[in-house]
Amino acid sequence: MKDISIVGGGPAGALCGERLANAGFQVTIFDERLAWEKPCGGGLTHKAIEAYPFLLETNQPKKIVRTAELISSRGHRARFEMSRPIVIYARKVLNGLLLDRAEAAGCKTVCSRVTSVNTDGERVRLTASGEERWSDFVVLAAGARNRLLPETTALGASDLEITLGYFVPTEEDIIKVKFLKQFEGYLWSFPRADHLSVGICGKMGQSSSQQLRRHLDEFVNEEGIPMHGAKLYSHVLPSPEAQTIRRRRIVGRNWAMAGDAAACVDPVTGEGLFYALRSGDLLAQALSEGQPQAYPERLRAAFSGDLEFAANLARKLFRGTFLGGAITTRMVQILNYSPAFRDLIRDVFSGSQDYRTLKQRLWNQLGITAAEIARSFLTPRSMASVSGGACPRETPR
Numbered sequence: 001m002k003d004i005s006i007v008g009g010g011p012a013g014a015l016c017g018e019r020l021a022n023a024g025f026q027v028t029i030f031d032e033r034l035a036w037e038k039p040c041g042g043g044l045t046h047k048a049i050e051a052y053p054f055l056l057e058t059n060q061p062k063k064i065v066r067t068a069e070l071i072s073s074r075g076h077r078a079r080f081e082m083s084r085p086i087v088i089y090a091r092k093v094l095n096g097l098l099l100d101r102a103e104a105a106g107c108k109t110v111c112s113r114v115t116s117v118n119t120d121g122e123r124v125r126l127t128a129s130g131e132e133r134w135s136d137f138v139v140l141a142a143g144a145r146n147r148l149l150p151e152t153t154a155l156g157a158s159d160l161e162i163t164l165g166y167f168v169p170t171e172e173d174i175i176k177v178k179f180l181k182q183f184e185g186y187l188w189s190f191p192r193a194d195h196l197s198v199g200i201c202g203k204m205g206q207s208s209s210q211q212l213r214r215h216l217d218e219f220v221n222e223e224g225i226p227m228h229g230a231k232l233y234s235h236v237l238p239s240p241e242a243q244t245i246r247r248r249r250i251v252g253r254n255w256a257m258a259g260d261a262a263a264c265v266d267p268v269t270g271e272g273l274f275y276a277l278r279s280g281d282l283l284a285q286a287l288s289e290g291q292p293q294a295y296p297e298r299l300r301a302a303f304s305g306d307l308e309f310a311a312n313l314a315r316k317l318f319r320g321t322f323l324g325g326a327i328t329t330r331m332v333q334i335l336n337y338s339p340a341f342r343d344l345i346r347d348v349f350s351g352s353q354d355y356r357t358l359k360q361r362l363w364n365q366l367g368i369t370a371a372e373i374a375r376s377f378l379t380p381r382s383m384a385s386v387s388g389g390a391c392p393r394e395t396p397r
């Protein structure tokens with residue numbers, strides 16, 4: 001195998017291309033837009049920075065955010081410092097940085113749309129802007145809307161979320177996340193170098209675009225975000241079910257998928273940038289070693305086992321109840337009362353706490369958390385300072 005075509009020059013395709021070119025392959029990356037402002041929060045957690053330090057070291061404009069605020073559906077708020085900062089990029093900048101690195105490693109980049117991929121023959125044939133191209137292998141990294149599906153199935157509605165948002169020309173220093181009642185998804189405000197990305201994500205088929213837009217506009221008003229010059233965006237985001245993560249085919253004889261196309265996204269948080277980079281990287285490693293079939297197993301060992309666990313957790317987290325109130329509301333309230341619980345959430349937010357050991361950690365510190373809550377209730381001063389007050393039984397609005 002010598003020639004590799006990559007469809008999609010986002011984080012998955014660009015990093016995969018860079019690694020393959022460094023390993024000596026002739027790589028062509030096709031992207032219909034190359035570096036562009038893909039609808040996204042643009043937040044990179046600690047695990048991405050740890051694995052790819054150049055994301056922090058580069059001089060490209062980015063925002064380093066250390067403070068986050070969680071807001072419950074009833075308006076309780078908890079603000080905390082994250083254990084590791086989140087680095088936020090505009091996607092045009094991030095994609096440009098990754099594509100520049102791919103080109104520097106020797107990749108050819110072509111600005112054109114791929115309309116068909118045929119993997120039946122000895123060599124792969126693809127059509128880009130009406131022209132036929134041939135290669136030995138094709139990497140499909142064309143994102144969540146990818147419709148190039150050799151021998152595999154498209155992601156269904158139950159594996160997808162709808163997102164709506166605004167790019168707002170204003171500055172902020174904290175990340176905000178708001179939960180809604182009985183709603184699988186959340187609202188966010190992510191500050192970037194010179195603007196905010198504010199948005200909402202919700203499971204496909206569970207809310208209409210109008211409902212999402214209404215929640216989003218209410219959030220923007222509540223948070224007093226100045227909307228002059230704001231631009232609306234919308235996109236789909238994978239939110240894969242456990243069985244999709246476990247069973248969907250992502251590699252064949254002469255093709256493989258990476259990033260959103262392979263549904264490599266955290267079903268709870270919607271974090272996809274790290275998983276796009278890591279899947280592109282792992283695929284490049286498997287190809288360089290002549291073992292493309294080993295790719296799914298390596299993905300599983302690296303993170304997809306954890307994402308499968310998260311997929312089973314997502315619904316319970318967003319819709320479940322605890323002590324008579326929504327889990328998300330209790331989570332925000334307990335954050336204010338318990339430093340041990342706050343430490344745990346800081347690590348989840350920063351991306352340094354995986355899902356499989358989260359349950360055990362929660363159990364291990366249950367006693368401490370309970371004692372800290374009890375202490376807060378017995379200390380009048382700390383009770384008064386807690387935003388949202390003591391844990392009331394949640395009554396429907």
Ligand SMILES: Cc1cc2nc3c(=O)[nH]c(=O)nc-3n(C[C@H](O)[C@H](O)[C@H](O)COP(=O)(O)OP(=O)(O)OC[C@H]3O[C@@H](n4cnc5c(N)ncnc54)[C@H](O)[C@@H]3O)c2cc1C
Pocket residue numbers: 007008009010011012013030031032033034038039040041042043044112113114115141142143144146163164165190199235236237258259260261265270271272273274276
């Ligand atoms: C609103 C929103 C907010 C998000 N916020 C965050 C966040 O804060 N942090 C985080 O980690 N993740 C976030 N994500 C997820 C993240 O954006 C994705 O997981 C990530 O972009 C996936 O990278 P990728 O390379 O797989 O795909 P993409 O970034 O989607 O790249 C795919 C590329 O393929 C190209 N392409 C598509 N079809 C073709 C074709 N037929 N021919 C040629 N080119 C084609 C596109 O132009 C695009 O450049 C968010 C997603 C959304 C929708």
